[in-house]
Amino acid sequence: MTLRDVVVVGASAAGLTAAETLRRDGFEGRLTVIGDEPHAPYDRPPLSKQVLRGEWKRERVALRAQESLDALDVDWLLGIRAERLDLAARTVELGDGTRVPFDGLVVATGVQPRRLPFGHDLDGVHVLRGLDDAWDLREALQERPPVVVVGAGFLGAEAAAVARELGCAVTIVDPLDAPMVRQLGAGMAARVARLHIDRGVDLRCGTGVVGFTEEHGRVAGVRLDDGTVTPARVVVVAIGSVPAVDWLRDSGLPVGDGLLCDECCEAAPGIVGAGDVASWIHPRFGRIRVEHRMNATEQGMAAARTLLGHRIPFAPIPYFWTDQYDNRIQVYGRISGDLGFTVVDGDPEEGPFAAVQFDADGRTRAVAAWNMPRIARTWRARLVADAPPPQRTPTTAGVGPVPSPITDVPAVRTQP
Template identity: 75%
Template sequence: MTLSEVVVVGASAAGLTAAETLRREGYTGRLTLIGEERYLPYDRPPLSKQVLKGEWEPERLALRTSAALDDLDAEWLLGREAVGLDVAGRTVALADGSRVAFDGLVVATGVRPRRLPFAHDLTGVHVLRDLDDALALRDALRSAGSVTVVGAGFLGAEAAAVARELGCSVSLVDPLEAPMVRQLGSAVAARVAALHTAHGVDVRCDTGVVGFSENRGRVAGVRLGDGSELAAEVVLVAIGSVPAVDWLRDSGLPVGDGLLCDAFCEAAPGIVAAGDVASWLHPDHGRIRVEHRMNATEQGMAAARTLLGRRQPFAPVPYFWTDQYDVKIQAYGRPSADADFTVVDGDPDQGPFAAVYAQDGRTTAAVTWNMPRQARALRAQVLEREPWPRPAVAHA
């Protein structure tokens, strides 16, 4: 199929990379990028770290120079929300009543923050997903004495570290056994908990939030399921995210935990997805959806190539990282709680370390703690799914 009108819905990392790949690989037709936010594409990982801490201003987040964006020869519809999709008629409906025609579509709408069923109308209660969220929370932290972070995944743990470094009294709450246990497994999660405790964070795991107390419309405290209450002038709700697919629910496209795609990132003929919103069939891991920055870039390229007819299964080695205090944690693959966990370098109790996860005798993931060189070396073992434990070397 020859394309003449490609529309990219979602003007962040995945959508931008898809647009650039289309141009780089020969697409010369009309190209339109639709973005719900009013900003040109910017990088999101620094929002919970450098921006929140006040080390970076928004202009430093720009993913491309204005000249590079001009070279795309694209029409930018920013501050315009997509609210519907007519697959048969090949149009995207926008909130202002207009429609944008396409013969090729990239869905890269990302995710929205999951919210509690209460208290989000209170002053001082925040979520953190986009630049405006980060700037509002940054302003609140500058004068906050007590901060409670609800949710101890990537975002919550990073924000708790920043708030503590800014001098706030911080509590980190999660119903699971330790921070980031879903992402890293119990052994590394215990080390993350110890890291926060050592920096003065009150880590409250194995309990959930049942309500907030308030004073004249402003949050004053957080009530926990164990009967205790935490004082809180500022609360960050970081309990995960949901794929931004509501605008697709009446389209007839397969929607579940994201836009459901095949192994080539295609949801329907001429319609592909990339980034946090895309759920696709990974050759090694089955149906997955990955909310990490590197995946957004890699999948943006893969989805664009599928749209151009250059189909290859999208089979990356998932990669993620997190920076907390003076620690960088890097992981390749998909660590799981039921995998065998083995430290291969360093000492988790004393300092930097590297470890691998194995299932059915094969290396499935690796994690490092302040060991970037070892992280790169272990990536190859995950990619090749090398045997683990390694076979003994026979000596003559």
């Protein structure tokens, strides 16, 4: 199929990278990028870190200088939502009724934050997804208010760390046993819990939120399922996200937990998915959807090349990181909750450390590191090569000793 009109829906990292790849790989037709925010493509990870701390100005999160964007020869339709896809007519219908034709489509609409069934109309209740969200929350934290973070995943833990660094009294509430336990497993999650407790955070794990109290239209407290009320002038709701696929549900495209794509990121002839919204069949890990920055860039490139006819299975080594206080946690691979970790270097109780998870057949499955980037990269190379684990000897060349399972890390109490 000859492509004349390509439309990219989603103007963040995945969408921008797809557009750049299309041009770099020879597409000379009309290229349109649609984004529901009024901003040119920007980087999201700094929003919960450098932007929230006040270290970066708005313009610093831009992914490209304006002259680079101009050089792409793109029709930018920003600040307007894609409302509907007409698959038969090959058009995207926008919020103002405009229909944009395409013969090639990149779906890169990302995710939307989950919301509580109550309280979001109150002043002081925030979500953190876009640049404007981060800026509003940054301003709210300047007065050092008491803060409650609802949700202890990546976003909630990072926002709580920044608020605490700014001098706010911070409470984290989550129904699970420890922060980030779904992403990191019980052992590393226990270490994250201690990190926040040691910094003075009131950590309420195993606790749910049932409502808010208010004063004159502003949140005043968070009502917990144990009957207590925690004071709050700012509440950050960070309870996860859902793929932004509502505009596709009547289109005939396969949607579920995201846009369902094949191993080459293709959902239908001439239609590909990229970034947080895309669920695809990974050759090793099966059907997955990854909400992390590096994947957005890599999948934007892969999806664009599939659209151009270069069908190569997309098989990256998933990678994510989180910065909390002065600590960086990195994970390569795909952690399984059914498998334990083996510590390969360092001290999992106090100091930097690295740990590895192996499949049942002995292949390296995931690498997790706490302030050990060099060791993490060494083990990533083994993950890429699909090498078997080293023999259990006193030391492993280049990696360090292979001692006890990470499940030996003592549990911590979840409230100070």
